[in-house]
Amino acid sequence: MRFITTTSIFLALSSAxxxxxxxxxxxxxxxxxxxxxxxxxxxxxxxxxxxxxxxxLTRPERIEPLARAQGLAAATDKQFARDIPMIVGxxxx
Amino acid sequence: MRRQPAKPRATAAVDEVGLxxxxxxxxxxxxxxxxxxxxxxVRLAAVNSGxxxxxxxxxxxxxxxxxxxxxxxxxxxxATDVENxxxxxxxxxxxDRDEVVxxxxxxxxxxxxxxxxxxxxxxxxxxxxIKRQIAPQLAQRIHDLGLPGLAFRTELKRAxxxxxxxxxxLGAVNVDNRGVxxxxxxxxxxxxVEAVHGATLSERAPVRLSLDVGVQHSLVEExxxxxxxxxxxxxxxxVMDVNTGEVLASASLPEPDPRLGSAADTQQTDxxxxxxxxxxxxxxxxxxxxxxxxxLSTLDTIYDVRQPLVEGRFTIKDLHPLGRPASVRDIxxxxxxxxAAMIALKSGGEQQKAFLGKxxxxxxxxxxxxxxxxxxxxxxxxxxxxxxxxxxxxxxVAPLQFAAAAAALVNGGELVKPTFLRGxxxxxKTRVVSAETSRQIGDLMRLNVTDPAGTGKRADVPGYxxxxxxxxxxxxxxxxxxxxxxxxxxxxxxxxxKPQYVVMVMIFKPQGTDETRNEITAGHxxxxxxxxxIARVAPLLGVMPEPVQAASGAxxxxxxxxx
Numbered sequence: 001m002r003f004i005t006t007t008s009i010f011l012a013l014s015s016a017x018x019x020x021x022x023x024x025x026x027x028x029x030x031x032x033x034x035x036x037x038x039x040x041x042x043x044x045x046x047x048x049x050x051x052x053x054x055x056x057l058t059r060p061e062r063i064e065p066l067a068r069a070q071g072l073a074a075a076t077d078k079q080f081a082r083d084i085p086m087i088v089g090x091x092x093x
Numbered sequence: 094m095r096r097q098p099a100k101p102r103a104t105a106a107v108d109e110v111g112l113x114x115x116x117x118x119x120x121x122x123x124x125x126x127x128x129x130x131x132x133x134x135v136r137l138a139a140v141n142s143g144x145x146x147x148x149x150x151x152x153x154x155x156x157x158x159x160x161x162x163x164x165x166x167x168x169x170x171x172a173t174d175v176e177n178x179x180x181x182x183x184x185x186x187x188x189d190r191d192e193v194v195x196x197x198x199x200x201x202x203x204x205x206x207x208x209x210x211x212x213x214x215x216x217x218x219x220x221x222x223i224k225r226q227i228a229p230q231l232a233q234r235i236h237d238l239g240l241p242g243l244a245f246r247t248e249l250k251r252a253x254x255x256x257x258x259x260x261x262x263l264g265a266v267n268v269d270n271r272g273v274x275x276x277x278x279x280x281x282x283x284x285x286v287e288a289v290h291g292a293t294l295s296e297r298a299p300v301r302l303s304l305d306v307g308v309q310h311s312l313v314e315e316x317x318x319x320x321x322x323x324x325x326x327x328x329x330x331x332v333m334d335v336n337t338g339e340v341l342a343s344a345s346l347p348e349p350d351p352r353l354g355s356a357a358d359t360q361q362t363d364x365x366x367x368x369x370x371x372x373x374x375x376x377x378x379x380x381x382x383x384x385x386x387x388x389l390s391t392l393d394t395i396y397d398v399r400q401p402l403v404e405g406r407f408t409i410k411d412l413h414p415l416g417r418p419a420s421v422r423d424i425x426x427x428x429x430x431x432x433a434a435m436i437a438l439k440s441g442g443e444q445q446k447a448f449l450g451k452x453x454x455x456x457x458x459x460x461x462x463x464x465x466x467x468x469x470x471x472x473x474x475x476x477x478x479x480x481x482x483x484x485x486x487x488x489x490v491a492p493l494q495f496a497a498a499a500a501a502l503v504n505g506g507e508l509v510k511p512t513f514l515r516g517x518x519x520x521x522k523t524r525v526v527s528a529e530t531s532r533q534i535g536d537l538m539r540l541n542v543t544d545p546a547g548t549g550k551r552a553d554v555p556g557y558x559x560x561x562x563x564x565x566x567x568x569x570x571x572x573x574x575x576x577x578x579x580x581x582x583x584x585x586x587x588x589x590x591k592p593q594y595v596v597m598v599m600i601f602k603p604q605g606t607d608e609t610r611n612e613i614t615a616g617h618x619x620x621x622x623x624x625x626x627i628a629r630v631a632p633l634l635g636v637m638p639e640p641v642q643a644a645s646g647a648x649x650x651x652x653x654x655x656x
Contacts, residue, residue, distance in 0.1 A: 017129065024133065044294050045176045051162075055170035055254035060310035075632035077556025077639065 157249050158270040159289045160280055162299035163263060166341070166515045169306045170254060171263055172277070172351070174270070174294055177250035178232040179225040180243065184213045187242035197223065197243075200234050225268055226250045249294070251277075253351045259309050260348040261363035262302070262340075262462055262513055276302060276513055277351075279461040301515045303339035308332055311629040312342040316598070319622040320346060323603035323613075328622070329364045330598045331493060332630060335500040335586065338509030339517070340460075341594070341634070343493070366465045369489035370599070373566025374615075375499075375584045376485030377433045378534060381425055382502050383448040384436045386530040392422045392537070398431040404477050409434055412614075425537050426547050428563060430484045437483030442474045445482065451525050452498040453508065454490050461513050466491045485564055492582075496597045499584045503538070503560075503592040506531040538562055539589040552585055552620040554628045556638030560592075561585030561623060563615035568602070578602050581615035583623040588636055596630075598623045 163172040187193055190213050198206045201224055212221045225248065227235075232245055251266045264275015272278040272286070280286050285297055316328040329345040345364040362368060384390040397418045402409040411429050424432030437445055449455055458465035469489040471478045481487035497511045507522035526534075538560030541547035548563040564582040567574035582599040586592040603618045605611035612618075631638070 020129075020133075024137075048173060048175050048294055051170060052173050052175055052252045052254045055173075058169075059255050059258070060307060061256075061258075064310070064314075074629050075638065076628070080556070080638055 157289055158281075158286050159249055159293055159295035160251065160266070160270060160272070160277070160286050161295050161297040163276060163280075164299045164301055165304050165306045165309075166301060166339075167305065168299075168301070170299075171259065171302065171304075171306075172251055172253050174249045175252045176247045176294075177226045178229060178245040179248045180223045180227060180232065180235060180245055182213060182221045182223050183219050183242050183244070184221060185216050185219055185242075187213060187240075190214065193240055193243065196238055196240065197235070200231060200238075201227070249289075251351075255306065256352070257348040257350050258306070258313065259304055259343070260351050261345055261361075261365070262304060262343055263351050264462065265349075265351045265353070275351075275462045276300075278463065279513075303334075303341060303513050303515045303517070304343070305341045305633065307633045308630045309342040309344065311633065312626055313344045313346070313348065315622060315626045315629065316344055316346050318625075319598075319600055319618065323600060323606060323609065323618040325600045325604070325618075326602040327364070328598070328600045329492060330596065330622075330626065331365050331496050332626070333496050333500055333509075333511065333595045333597075335504035335509065335592050335595050337517075338497055338500065338511045339515060340493070340511055340513055342630070364492065364599070364601075366460065366462065366491055366493045369466045369469050369491050370580055371486045371489050371566050371569065372492070372495055372582055372599075373485040373564035373580065374428045374430075374433075375495070375562050375564035375582050376482065376488075377425060377428060377564075378499060378502060378538070378562050378584065379449065379452065379454075380433050380437050380445075380483045381421060381537065382526055382530055382534050383445065384421070384440055385533055386448075386526040387440055387444060389440050390421050390436060392533060393420050395420055396424065396432050396435045398424065398429050398435065400431075402431050402434050402480065404480055407477060407480075409480060422537065422540070425562070426541055426544055428548050433483040434480040437479050438476065442476070442479045445479055446474055449482075449488070451508075451523075452501060454488070454494055454498055458491070458494050458497075458511065460493070460511055461517075465493055465511075468494070485566060492597060492599060496584070496595055499586070499597065500595045501525050502531060503535050503586045503595065504531065535560060535586065535589055535592060538586060542585075548614075548616040549583065549585070549620045551616060552583060552624040552627075554587075554624050554631070557627055557631045557636060558588040558590060558639065559585055559624065559627055560587065560589040561596075561620065563620055565614045577613075579613055581613065581619040583615050583619035585623045585627065587627055587631060588639070593636060594630075594634060596623050596626055598626065 160172075160174055162170060162174075164170055182193070190210065193213065194206050194210050197209065198204050204224065209223065212223075223243075235243065236245070249270050251270060253263070262275055264272060264277040266272050266277050272281040280300060285300065287295065287297075312330050312332060316330050319325065320328045327346050330342070331340060331344075332342040333340050343363075343365045345361070347361055349361050364370075381390075385392070395418045398411070398415055399417065401411075401414075409430050411427075411431050413427070414431075415423065415427055415429060419427070419429060419432055421432075421436065423429075424436065446455070455468055455470050457467045468491070471482075471487050478487050493511050497509055501508045502525075505528050506524055506526040508525050509522070538549075539558065540560075541549040541563075542553050542559050542561055544550070549561045552559050552561050561583050564584070566580045566582070568578040568580055570578065580599055580601055581603055582597065585596045585598075587594060587596070598619045600615075600619050600622065603609075603613050605613050609617035
């Protein structure tokens with residue numbers, strides 16, 4: 001009888017502690033999830049801004065003068081050889 | 094002292110030991126429990142820094158709309174949503190109204206102090222927008238004022254990193270992030286815009302337009318250059334894929350700024366889709382195509398164009414009369430009005446009307462960005478209408494519709510529908526002219542550029558096999574036509590052995606300059622502009638330039654030299 005009482009008291013106490021701990025762990029996890037979600041939202045927002053900024057920096061209006069300053073230009077017929085043998089021939093000479 | 098307990102008191106001593114043990118056990122258990130509670134308190138205080146509280150701040154309920162990105166055909170960004178702070182006030186919490194008004198108007202000078210004071214005086218309200226979508230730096234300054242009753246809410250704001258580029262096609266959104274025009278409106282109509290609380294960015298895949306950022310930029314630059322060069326009022330242009338009807342670039346100067354939101358909507362009309370014009374001689378492409386396709390003429394059929402054509406009170410003359418009977422080919426190359434009229438008269442009004450109807454030039458067209466301007470079709474279709482429509486007067490159509498019709502004539506003869514979305518141009522095609530007619534029209538257009546007598550010779554780009562037709566239309570003015578005000582246009586296609594792209598350029602009210610030898614005809618302004626556009630966009634579109642013929646003997650020699 002006495003054994004049963006002690007065991008059940010022990011069990012009741014330990015399960016109370018267990019539940020108590022579990023409860024707090026869960027809350028902590030919830031808090032962490034909320035935190036992560038916030039971080040994700042922040043990252044997404046940052047990505048959106050960075051995407052827009054990248055598009056702004058690569059806008060043709062800005063790139064064109066830079067490219068021209070490097071001596072780049074649209075391709076014309078002059079950059080193309082008529083056929084391959086001509087090139088091969090001139091190289092092998 | 095009690096180490097030697099007396100024997101008779103042995104049982105009492107045992108009891109005492111039991112009691113002690115119990116007392117120790119209870120004390121231990123209790124202090125353990127307190128220790129656990131204490132440890133938990135320390136843990137809560139140290140680890141959790143108020144994160145749980147944070148999510149409980151209640152946000153005022155307001156709807157916003159999250160939109161998918163708009164990107165060009167290669168995935169380059171046209172429009173995207175970014176989060177932006179919006180300032181609101183809770184009048185019930187504000188302590189010193191005058192201070193708030195004074196300090197806010199200093200940071201945001203565009204605010205009206207009197208309106209603001211009135212809005213804030215109603216203490217029964219708990220939520221008043223002060224200014225939506227303000228720059229983050231300004232928001233920080235307002236936050237730093239530390240005034241109670243002011244707070245921010247992040248909202249979605251549409252960003253257009255390329256500024257005005259393709260402004261007409263993109264359209265605009267209002268302050269709630271809903272589309273009001275152009276492709277932004279299409280996003281709303283196609284249900285890819287979601288109502289969200291707060292600022293939730295859209296997770297939908299970006300919508301891929303048919304436009305190409307590089308081509309659009311080149312087109313805009315060349316058109317701007319043309320307006321300056323020819324002292325014109327404005328210029329427009331469109332580049333279209335002849336097989337799918339996909340619009341790669343479409344510009345009508347000046348382009349509106351989508352960042353202005355709804356205000357940009359009415360600012361400048363898009364002449365490509367929103368205006369109809371009598372396009373002039375470029376219509377002769379249609380007149381000739383119809384006659385060839387119906388088998389009424391061949392390229393060598395001769396028409397007597399020596400005399401002006403008199404019809405009722407009208408006399409149709411040529412600017413530079415040929416003075417000899419001319420073949421259909423010559424009529425096309427010299428752009429003879431009399432000749433075009435005779436070709437049209439031979440086929441008759443019914444057939445002419447049916448042909449134009451088949452090309453979709455008599456009905457209102459539609460793109461995803463909205464309806465195209467309704468063509469202005471004459472009420473009666475008598476002989477005089479037949480004659481004038483043959484050379485592009487009397488029937489006004491939107492340039493985009495004409496470009497699509499021209500695409501159909503050169504792509505092998507199948508009708509295309511203009512579209513602003515990539516990959517939307519496939520599907521069942523209706524044949525409008527035979528493949529043979531299409532080839533002949535292509536050859537005529539190419540000849541018009543290569544022939545020294547052709548009106549389009551200034552549009553040639555070495556290597557890219559350009560073909561095209563010029564048109565100089567007098568602008569309709571009060572009581573007739575204004576001689577000095579013209580719309581000069583050029584419709585071109587390339588590469589001509591198997592056309593892939595149509596380029597159409599219109600220059601409004603060009604003036605004669607030294608460069609054009611004081612001419613205002615399309616051959617001197619629109620044609621070279623089209624040429625410059627093609628020279629820039631053809632490499633972007635991956636059209637291979639054909640090297641200008643080298644002496645074939647040299648090639649043979651190099652093949653023989655190896656080893």
